[in-house]
Amino acid sequence: MKPDVLVAYPLRPRQMAELERLYSLHRLDLAAPEDREAVLAKAGPVCTAMVVNGHVTVDRAFLDQLPNLRLAACSSAGFDQMDLPEMTRRGIRLTNTSDALVDDVADMALTLMLAARRRLIEADAYVRSGEWGRQGMFPLTTSAKGKRAGIVGLGNIGKAIARRCEVLGMEIGYSGRSQKAGVDHAYFADPVALADWADVLLIATPGGAGTEGLISAAVIDALGPEGTLINISRGTVVDEAALIAALQAGRIASAGLDVYLDEPNPDPVLTALPNVVVYPHHASGTEETRDAMAQLTLDNLAAFFAGKPVLTPVN
Numbered sequence: 001m002k003p004d005v006l007v008a009y010p011l012r013p014r015q016m017a018e019l020e021r022l023y024s025l026h027r028l029d030l031a032a033p034e035d036r037e038a039v040l041a042k043a044g045p046v047c048t049a050m051v052v053n054g055h056v057t058v059d060r061a062f063l064d065q066l067p068n069l070r071l072a073a074c075s076s077a078g079f080d081q082m083d084l085p086e087m088t089r090r091g092i093r094l095t096n097t098s099d100a101l102v103d104d105v106a107d108m109a110l111t112l113m114l115a116a117r118r119r120l121i122e123a124d125a126y127v128r129s130g131e132w133g134r135q136g137m138f139p140l141t142t143s144a145k146g147k148r149a150g151i152v153g154l155g156n157i158g159k160a161i162a163r164r165c166e167v168l169g170m171e172i173g174y175s176g177r178s179q180k181a182g183v184d185h186a187y188f189a190d191p192v193a194l195a196d197w198a199d200v201l202l203i204a205t206p207g208g209a210g211t212e213g214l215i216s217a218a219v220i221d222a223l224g225p226e227g228t229l230i231n232i233s234r235g236t237v238v239d240e241a242a243l244i245a246a247l248q249a250g251r252i253a254s255a256g257l258d259v260y261l262d263e264p265n266p267d268p269v270l271t272a273l274p275n276v277v278v279y280p281h282h283a284s285g286t287e288e289t290r291d292a293m294a295q296l297t298l299d300n301l302a303a304f305f306a307g308k309p310v311l312t313p314v315n
């Protein structure tokens with residue numbers, strides 16, 4: 001008999017077909033919340049595993065409906081909508097897919113940095129508008145080479161960003177909970193000190209408990225009028241009102257953002273600013289990476305049902 005699996009968030013078609021083949025699926029249709037209770041009532045007693053994503057709220061009330069759940073195979077890096085301590089307390093193992101998206105997310109951090117610093121979006125509009133040649137030269141921008149990249153959170157993504165920044169000839173500093181052994185980049189215990197040192201602040205810390213507002217008004221202002229803030233982490237990590245105020249007043253030069261406090265409806269004041277480059281929380285959104293994330297989720301399920309250690313445990 002096929003094991004029962006709750007699908008709280010769908011994978012890509014190829015991996016959904018594989019899930020269908022291997023398991024008896026109970027699907028929560030996010031677009032049909034009225035069916036939710038009925039699906040959970042049926043799935044709750046029989047499902048020991050679920051496929052989920054960081055955008056799904058997994059709180060006590062949800063967990064109460066899944067008393068036999070032992071594995072939450074999350075097809076994203078982030079799990080900030082999940083009550084991880086409660087899951088751990090109930091003996092539920094969480095896996096994620098951060099290993100699969102490191103390079104694409106780091107690439108996007110660099111893309112946003114260069115686009116913001118070289119004013120790519122404004123330049124694109126300038127050429128398309130026919131203003132080129134009529135209104136003098138497009139303003140000069142700033143080089144990456146010789147500048148300082150301050151990375152908040154030197155995990156796998158932070159390290160991948162550091163490698164790319166080094167290739168551009170940038171100096172690297174970082175902040176985090178503790179200094180990393182064997183890393184010779186400059187360490188700053190305090191993000192304000194890191195921002196004060198850096199020309200570009202790149203936020204790569206995982207979101208969730210304890211990181212809300214970590215990038216405060218004081219951190220943003222310490223970056224200074226030539227500084228750029230890049231966020232590929234979570235919107236909640238940055239004091240977004242302070243960021244908007246600093247960008248409007250020219251207390252920092254620019255920002256490049258993949259994430260926002262309110263998704264998918266970022267503050268229109270923020271998105272109207274010319275010195276911000278915006279991306280729709282899609283840094284991992286390539287064919288290759290989404291495929292690898294879905295496959296890793298399947299592999300974690302397979303390991304769990306085979307009684308083997310899961311591949312990428314979080315707790």
Ligand code: DGY
Nearest residue numbers: 054075076077078284
């Ligand atoms: C992740 O995997 O957490 C990315 O932010 C996409 O949601």
